[in-house]
Amino acid sequence: MIQMQISSEFPPISQPMVFRLRTIIPKDPQELDNCDAVLISEEDHFSEFDLQGFSIRLKLENVHDFDGDVILAVPGRKSVHRLVRSQSKHNTFLVTEQCDQKCVMCSQPPKKHHQDLFDCFLDAVRLAPIGATIGISGGEPMLHKDRLFHFLIKSQKLRPDVRFHILTNGQHFTSGDQRTLSLLDLRSILWGIPIYSADAEIHDRIVAKTGAHEVLLQNLAFLGSVGGLIELRTVLLRSNVQGLASLADHITTFQPFAHYWAIMQLENIGYGRMNWAGEFYDNSVAFDPIAKSIDLATARGIPPSLFNFPLCTVPDDYRPNCFASISDWKQKFIHECRGCALRSTCGGFFEWYPEDNGFSRIAAQ
Amino acid sequence: MHEITISYEDILKPYVKDALARLGYIFPELDLVSSGSGIRVRSSNPFDELALKKEIRYALYRSKIRAEGAQNRAALYSSVFGK
Amino acid sequence: MKIWPLQFRSIDSSHMVFTDDTGKFFKASTKFLERYATENLSVDDTIFLQQNGHAFLNFDDFQFVGFASRWINRVSPVGDLKYVILVPTLRCDLKCDYCQVSRVAKKARGFDWSEATLRQVISFLSNLSPTEVKIEFQGGEPLLRLDILKTIRSFCRQRFKQAEFVVCTNLQEVSDEAWEFLSADDTQISTSFDGTNHHHQKRRTISDTQQESFEENLGLALARFGSEKVSALPTIDPLDPPEPSELISNYASKGFRTIFLRKVNFQGFARKKYSFEGADRHWEAFYRQFIEELITYNMTADKPVEEFYLSHILRRIVRSGHHNHVDLRNPNWLGKDYVVIDHDGKLYPTDEARMISRVGQIDLSVGDLENGLDAETLHSLNSEASNFDDPDCVHCVYKPYCGPDVVDDLSRYGRIDLPRHETDHCQRHMFLFDLAFELIFSENLAVQKSLANWLDISEFNQRLAPVLS
Numbered sequence: 001m002i003q004m005q006i007s008s009e010f011p012p013i014s015q016p017m018v019f020r021l022r023t024i025i026p027k028d029p030q031e032l033d034n035c036d037a038v039l040i041s042e043e044d045h046f047s048e049f050d051l052q053g054f055s056i057r058l059k060l061e062n063v064h065d066f067d068g069d070v071i072l073a074v075p076g077r078k079s080v081h082r083l084v085r086s087q088s089k090h091n092t093f094l095v096t097e098q099c100d101q102k103c104v105m106c107s108q109p110p111k112k113h114h115q116d117l118f119d120c121f122l123d124a125v126r127l128a129p130i131g132a133t134i135g136i137s138g139g140e141p142m143l144h145k146d147r148l149f150h151f152l153i154k155s156q157k158l159r160p161d162v163r164f165h166i167l168t169n170g171q172h173f174t175s176g177d178q179r180t181l182s183l184l185d186l187r188s189i190l191w192g193i194p195i196y197s198a199d200a201e202i203h204d205r206i207v208a209k210t211g212a213h214e215v216l217l218q219n220l221a222f223l224g225s226v227g228g229l230i231e232l233r234t235v236l237l238r239s240n241v242q243g244l245a246s247l248a249d250h251i252t253t254f255q256p257f258a259h260y261w262a263i264m265q266l267e268n269i270g271y272g273r274m275n276w277a278g279e280f281y282d283n284s285v286a287f288d289p290i291a292k293s294i295d296l297a298t299a300r301g302i303p304p305s306l307f308n309f310p311l312c313t314v315p316d317d318y319r320p321n322c323f324a325s326i327s328d329w330k331q332k333f334i335h336e337c338r339g340c341a342l343r344s345t346c347g348g349f350f351e352w353y354p355e356d357n358g359f360s361r362i363a364a365q
Numbered sequence: 366m367h368e369i370t371i372s373y374e375d376i377l378k379p380y381v382k383d384a385l386a387r388l389g390y391i392f393p394e395l396d397l398v399s400s401g402s403g404i405r406v407r408s409s410n411p412f413d414e415l416a417l418k419k420e421i422r423y424a425l426y427r428s429k430i431r432a433e434g435a436q437n438r439a440a441l442y443s444s445v446f447g448k
Numbered sequence: 449m450k451i452w453p454l455q456f457r458s459i460d461s462s463h464m465v466f467t468d469d470t471g472k473f474f475k476a477s478t479k480f481l482e483r484y485a486t487e488n489l490s491v492d493d494t495i496f497l498q499q500n501g502h503a504f505l506n507f508d509d510f511q512f513v514g515f516a517s518r519w520i521n522r523v524s525p526v527g528d529l530k531y532v533i534l535v536p537t538l539r540c541d542l543k544c545d546y547c548q549v550s551r552v553a554k555k556a557r558g559f560d561w562s563e564a565t566l567r568q569v570i571s572f573l574s575n576l577s578p579t580e581v582k583i584e585f586q587g588g589e590p591l592l593r594l595d596i597l598k599t600i601r602s603f604c605r606q607r608f609k610q611a612e613f614v615v616c617t618n619l620q621e622v623s624d625e626a627w628e629f630l631s632a633d634d635t636q637i638s639t640s641f642d643g644t645n646h647h648h649q650k651r652r653t654i655s656d657t658q659q660e661s662f663e664e665n666l667g668l669a670l671a672r673f674g675s676e677k678v679s680a681l682p683t684i685d686p687l688d689p690p691e692p693s694e695l696i697s698n699y700a701s702k703g704f705r706t707i708f709l710r711k712v713n714f715q716g717f718a719r720k721k722y723s724f725e726g727a728d729r730h731w732e733a734f735y736r737q738f739i740e741e742l743i744t745y746n747m748t749a750d751k752p753v754e755e756f757y758l759s760h761i762l763r764r765i766v767r768s769g770h771h772n773h774v775d776l777r778n779p780n781w782l783g784k785d786y787v788v789i790d791h792d793g794k795l796y797p798t799d800e801a802r803m804i805s806r807v808g809q810i811d812l813s814v815g816d817l818e819n820g821l822d823a824e825t826l827h828s829l830n831s832e833a834s835n836f837d838d839p840d841c842v843h844c845v846y847k848p849y850c851g852p853d854v855v856d857d858l859s860r861y862g863r864i865d866l867p868r869h870e871t872d873h874c875q876r877h878m879f880l881f882d883l884a885f886e887l888i889f890s891e892n893l894a895v896q897k898s899l900a901n902w903l904d905i906s907e908f909n910q911r912l913a914p915v916l917s
Contacts, residue, residue, distance in 0.1 A: 221513035225444075249911050253472070253501040254514035256521060256768065295905040299912055301521075301767035317906040376486055387843075390867065423456075426485040427843045434453025438469070440507050444516050 002329035005079040006071070009046075009057040016074045018083060018120045019051050020127040021058075023067040035123055037071075039063060070124045072117070083120075084128050090327035091128070092135035093121045095148065099140040101169050102208040103194070104279055105235045107270040110139055118144075118151045125155040125162055133163040142172035149180045156185050165231075167192040171212060173219040178226055186227050190259070193220065194233045197240045198250035206239060217254065224257035231260040233307075237279045241289050248293040252300035261297060263290060264325075265308035269352045276357065284313035284361035294318055311346045312336075313359050326350055340364035367411050370403040371421050378402075380428035388424050449494055451503045452515060456481055457845040465885050470518035471768060471848030472501050475889050476916035496916045521768035522848055524777040527785035530578040533799060534569065536561050536596040537588040538791045541620050542658070545651040551588055559588070565793045566596060568817035570603050572789070580610035584638075586799065588791070591617050591626050598629065605634070614638050619665040620658065630669070637669055641680040643695035651685070666702070675703035683710045686731035692738040696745050700753050708756035709738065713803075728872075732879050739883065747894045752901040759902040761884050764849045766903055766912060774798070776877075778851035779834035783814045783826040793817040797829060797855065804859040812855060829854055832864050840868035846881040888913045 023039040026032060037049035037056055047063040049056045058080070060066055068086030084091045095117070099110035125134060141148050148166075155162060170193040193216070197203040200213035223230060232251060234240070240247070244263070251261055266272050266280050283290055290306075297304050306314060307325035314322055324347035333348045334355055340346070342365045349358075373381070381399050388397050395417075396407040404421055406412075452468045459465050464481055467473040474496075483489050489497075497503045501518070504511035538559040540551035552559045561569065573581070581604055585597055597615065604611040613635040622630070630637055642648040645659065653659040669678045680702075682695060699707050711731050739755060746752040763770045771777045774786060782797035789795060794813045796802040801812035814829070815822040832854050835841035841850070853873045857864045860872055868874040887895050896908035903912075 217510040221508070221510040224517060225508075225513050245909075245911060249499075253499075253518075254510050255517075256514060257517040291906065292909055292911075295900070295907050295909045296911050298905050299766050299903045299909070301769055374486060387839075391869075426481065427455075429485060430453045430455075431842065437450055437452055440512075441469075441516055441519060444508070444512070445520055 002085075003061065004082050004329055006082060007059040007078065008073070008080045010073060010080070011054050011056075013073060013075050016072065016115075016117055016120050018070055018072050018123045018127065019056070021049060021066045021069050021071060023047075023064050033127060035127055068129060070127045072120055072124070074115075083124050084132065084134075086129045088328065089133065090135070090329070091132065092137050093117075093124070094137055094139070095121075095141040096139040096144055098143050099138060099169070100143065100171060100209065101140070101212060103235075103271065104206055104208070104239070104275045105237060105266050105270075105272040107267045107272055108137075108139065109270045114144070116144070116147065118147045122151055122154055122158070126158050128159065128162055131161050131163075133165055136164055136166040138167070140169055140172070141166060142168045142170075145172055145177075149177075149184075152189070153180075153183055156188070160185065160188075163188045163190070165190045165192060167233075169194060169207070169212075170216050170219045170223070171209075173222050175222060178222075181226050181228070186229065190229045190231050191223060192231045192233050192262075193223075194235065195220075195247070195251070195255075196234055196237070197243050198246045199243055202240055202243060206237065220255055220258075224255065230255070230258045231262060232258045233262045233264060235264045235266060236281050236283065236290070237266065238281050239279060241281045244289045244293040245296060248297040248300075248304075252297055252302055256300075256302070258302060261302050261304040262307045262323075262325075263293065263304050265306075267308065267350050267352070268354050268358075269350070273352070276354070280358070282359055283309065284359040287313075287315055287318070291315070291318060294321055308347060308350070310349060310359065310362065311342045312340070312363050312365055313361065323347065334362070336362045336364055338364065366407060366409060368405065368407045369414055369417075370400060370405045371418050372403040373422070373425055375402075377425045377429060380425050380432060383428040383432070384421070384424040387428070388421060391424075392420075449498065449503050449505055451484075451497055454484065454502065455843060455845040455847065459882070459885060459889070465845060465889075467845050467848060468502050468515075469522075469848060470501070470515055471522055471765065472518065473765070473885075474500055474914040474916050480916055493916065500914055518768050522778070524771035524779060524781070524851075526781050528578045529576055529785055529787060530580055531582045531584070531786035532573065532576075533584045533586050533786065533788040534590075534600065535586050535588065535789065535791045535802070536566075536590055536593040536600075539592055540587060540589040540618070541592065542589070542618050542652055543654075554589075554592065559791050560593060561596060561791060561793070565817065566599065568793060569600070569789055572817055572820075573600075573604065574607055579608060580612075581608045582612045582614070584614040584616060586616050586788075589618055589620070590615055591622065594623070594626055594629060601629075601632075601635070612636070618652070619662055619669060620653070621661065622665050622668075627668075627672075631672065635677075637673065637678045639666065639669075639678070639680045641666060641682060641699075643682040643684070643690035644698060647682075647688075647690050651683070670702055675705065679706065680704060681708045681710050683712055684731075684734065685712045686727045686734055689730075689734045692734070692741040693745070695738070696741055696753060700745070700749065700751070704753070705751060706754055706756050706759075707742075709735065713800075728875065735879075736883065739887075743894050743898045746898045746901060752898065754902050758880065758884065761849065761880055762888070762899065762902050763904075765881075765884055765888070775853075776851050778848075779830075779836075780851045780853065781833050782829045782854065783821055784830075787814075787821070789817065795821060797826070800859065801855045804855070810858060810862060812858065838868065840874075844868075846877065849881065850877055889915070 019035045019037045020033065022036045025038055034052065037051040040048045040050050042063055045059055046057045047060050049058065069082055070084035072081040072083040096114045097108065097111040098114050102110065128134065152164065166189060168191060195216060196206045203213040204210055220230065232255060234247060251258060268276055294304050304321060305323045306321045307323055309322050311319055311322055324345065326347045330351045331348045332351050333343060337343055381404065385397050385399060385404065394408060394410065398405050406417060454466045454468055456464045456466045462478055463475055464478055465473055465475055480493065483493060501511065501514060504515065538552050539554050539556055541554045583600060583604060590597060601613055611634060615630060615635060616638045619639045642651055645663065649659040653662050739758060742753060742755060760773050760776065787795055787797065788799055788802050790802055793816050795815040796805065796812060797814050804810055805812045814825050832852060835847055835850060835852050841847045854864050856873050857866065857871055887899055900906060900908040
C-alpha cells in the first residue's frame with residue numbers, strides 16, 4: 001500500500017501548515033518556494049529536510065519518490081499527511097467531515113467537528129505540479145460554500161492550469177451562486193454529483209434526507225444551465241438496481257447536459273461495510289439491469305462509465321465502459337487475479353474488499 | 366361540382382383561419398371556405414371525403430397546437446438566447 | 449402542467465408518431481391525438497408526457513431546463529473551418545457513365561492547379577485558425593497530381609497539430625509512389641465500387657483490362673491497409689440496381705462494415721444522359737429491399753454491416769448532438785466549417801455546389817482564392833440554413849432530425865421557396881424517416897439486432913421506442 005501518513009519529528013507549530021519536499025535541489029535558487037523543504041541528509045530511514053532554517057525529519061522508504069510532494073502538518077499530530085503526491089493523478093483534499101446527508105453507502109461517515117484548512121489547501125494548490133487535478137471531497141464540501149468558492153477563485157488566479165473535481169451532494173446551490181460561479185473558469189471544474197434513482201422516494205431513502213431528490217433535480221438544472229461540467233454518480237445498490245434503467249431514461253431526458261455518468265460499485269468501508277449484506281449487488285451473476293442502462297444511455301448520447309467493477313465481473317461487450325477507477329493507494333488484486341491477462345487494464349479491488357463475501361464469479365481472464 | 370361541409374368543435378374555431386390558409390396551399394385544387402360551424406369544401410373533381418376530413422381536422426389541430434405552443438417556445442428561446 | 453407542442457404523423461391506420469422540438473418521440477393511438485388536441489388528457493397521458501420529457505410545470509424547473517438543453521443539443525453549432533476539399537485536377541483516367549463531378553480527359557490541359565494556385569491554397573490553409581484540419585483530395589483523379597498531394601500533405605503536417613487526409617481515388621492506376629503515399633497512417637482511401645463487378649464495369653471501367661486493374665488495386669489496398677483505412681461507396685442506378693444481397697455480400701466479404709448507398713446524382717453528366725421518370729419509386733423500392741436484406745444478413749453475421757445514411761438518421765432520431773455529417777444537420781451552415789477549392793481556385797460551399805456550377809446552371813461559388821470567401825453570398829445562402837421557421841417544416845413531425853439542403857433545392861428548381869413537400873429533398877427524407885420509425889417501433893428481433901448495431905449498442909432496448917398505450 002502506498003504511504004499516505006508519514007511519521008515525523010517536527011518543531012512545534014500552532015497552525016496547520018503545508019510544505020513541499022525537494023529532494024533534488026533546483027539549479028536556479030529562484031525556483032525555490034518559501035514553503036519548500038530541502039533534503040539535507042538521509043540516515044536510518046529518517047530523512048532530514050530544511051524548511052526556512054527549521055529541521056524536519058520524516059520516516060520515508062525511498063526519499064526520492066517523494067520529490068515534489070506537498071505535505072500537510074497539523075498541530076498535535078505526530079504524523080504528517082501526504083496531501084499532494086506529485087506522481088499521482090489521485091490527489092484529494094478532504095474539506096470537511098460534516099455532511100447533511102447520511103447515505104447508506106457512505107465511505108466516510110460524517111463527523112460533527114470541522115477544521116478549516118482552506119488556507120493550507122490554497123498553498124498546496126500553489127505548490128502542486130503543473131496541470132494537476134485536485135479532488136475536493138468530504139463530508140459535504142459545499143457546507144462551507146463561501147470558503148470553498150473563495151478558495152476556488154483564488155486558486156484559479158494563482159494556478160489557472162490546475163483542474164478541480166469536486167464531489168458534492170448538490171444540495172447547496174442557490175440561484176444566488178450564479179454571480180460567484182461566473183467568476184470561475186467552469187471549464188476546469190468537474191462537479192461530481194450523486195443521483196441514485198429517478199424515484200424521489202428511493203433516492204431520499206438512500207441519502208436519508210427527505211426532499212433531497214427534489215432539491216437535487218432543481219440544482220442540477222441550475223448548475224447545468226450556468227454551464228457547469230457535471231459528472232453524475234450512481235452507486236449501484238440492491239435498493240436502486242431495479243430502477244437503474246429508469247434512471248438512465250431520466251438522466252438522458254432531464255440532465256442531458258451532464259458530461260459523464262458513472263455507475264459505481266459499492267465500497268466496503270464506512271456505512272458501506274455496515275450495509276454490505278443488504279446493499280451489495282453482485283453484478284457478476286446478473287448484469288442485465290446494468291446492461292440495459294448502458295445501452296439506453298449510450299444510444300441517447302451519454303455512454304456511462306463503470307467505476308470499481310473488476311473486468312471479469314462484466315460481460316465482454318460492456319468492458320469498454322469499465323474505468324480503472326480505484327485509486328492506487330487503496331487498490332488491491334486478489335488470489336484469483338494471478339495470471340490474469342487483463343490485470344494491467346483492470347481497476348482491481350478496494351483494499352478492503354471482502355473476498356469471502358463479494359462477487360461470486362471472479363476468474364482470471 | 367362536389368361539395369361537403371366538415372364540422373368542428375367550438376374549441377377549434379379560433380384556428381380555422383390559419384388552418385384554411387395552410388390547407389388552401391396544400392390542396393390548391395380545392396375551394397375551402399369557413400361557413401358557420403364548419404368548413405365547406407368544393408371541387409370540380411371528386412375527392413376522398415374521409416381522407417379529406419382527416420386532413421382538415423389535423424390541420425386544425427396543428428394550427429391550435431402551434432398557436433398554443435407559441436408562449437412556451439418564446440420562453441424556450443429567451444431562456445436559451447437570453448432575454 | 450404545460451405541454452410542449454407536439455407534431456404528429458400517422459404510421460398506420462390507428463397509430464401515430466409524436467415528436468417535440470427536441471426530437472423526443474413516442475408512439476400513441478390516434479385517440480391520444482384527439483384527447484391532446486381537444487384538451488381531454490387522461491391522468492396516464494399526463495404522467496407519460498411528464499416522464500418522457502414533453503411537459504413542465506414552471507419555467508426554469510428541471511423539466512424545462514432538460515428540454516432546453518436537449519433542444520440546444522439539436523442545433524448544429526457554427527464550427528471553425530477545418531475541413532477542406534481540394535480539387536487539384538479535374539482530369540481523370542476514367543469516363544464513368546454517370547460522372548458525378550464533371551471530369552475532363554486525362555490529357556486535357558488547363559484543368560490543374562497552376563503553381564500560383566498551389567501557393568494560394570497553401571496560404572489559404574496557413575490562415576486557418578484551428579489546430580487540426582481534415583483535407584479531402586477530390587477530382588478528377590487526384591492521384592494524377594501526386595506531386596501536389598505530397599506538397600499539401602507535408603505542409604499540413606507541419607502547420608497543424610493534427611492533420612488527416614482522405615484521397616478519393618478511382619484506384620485505376622496506382623504507381624509505386626502513390627502506394628507509398630497512401631500507406632501513411634494519417635491518410636485514408638475512399639473509392640467507388642458499384643456493388644458488383646458487372647455493374648462497376650458497365651458504368652465505370654468499361655474495358656476488361658481496366659476492370660481487372662481496379663479489382664486488383666482494391667484488393668491490394670484492402671490487403672495492405674484493411675477496411676479501417678479504405679472505404680468505398682456504391683453509386684446506384686435505380687433503374688438498373690445490383691441485387692441487394694449480392695451487393696452486401698460483396699462489400700462484407702471485402703471487410704467493409706459500412707455501405708453508403710448513393711443514388712446516381714441528378715447532376716453533372718448524368719443529368720444529360722438519364723431520364724429519371726419514376727426513378728424515385730424504383731429507388732425507394734430498392735432501398736427498402738436493401739435494408740431488409742441487410743437486416744437478414746446481420747442476423748447471423750459476426751460483423752454486422754450498416755447503411756451509412758440510415759444509421760446517421762437513426763442516431764439523429766435517438767440522440768441529440770449528432771451533427772457530424774454535413775449532408776443532414778440543422779442549421780446546415782454553408783461555407784463555415786468546410787469548403788471546396790476547385791481546380792481553378794474558386795471556392796464552393798459543397799461539392800454538389802461545385803458540380804451544379806460546372807454544368808453552368810447556376811453559379812454557386814462563394815469566392816475564390818484571390819479574394820477569399822464572399823461574405824455577402826454566404827450570408828444570403830445561410831439565410832435559409834435552418835428549418836426552424838420554415839412554414840412547412842414547423843408542422844413536420846421529423847423537423848428535429850432533418851435539415852435543409854439549399855444547394856439541392858437550387859440545383860433542381862433554381863429556387864429555395866418551393867413548398868417543402870414538393871421537393872426531392874423532403875420526399876426522400878420523409879421516406880427515410882418513415883422507414884427509420886418503422887424499424888424503431890418494430891418488434892421483430894432481427895430488426896432490433898441490426899438497430900442495436902447501428903446505434904452503437906449491444907442490445908436494443910424497449911425504452912428507446914416509447915409507446916403511450
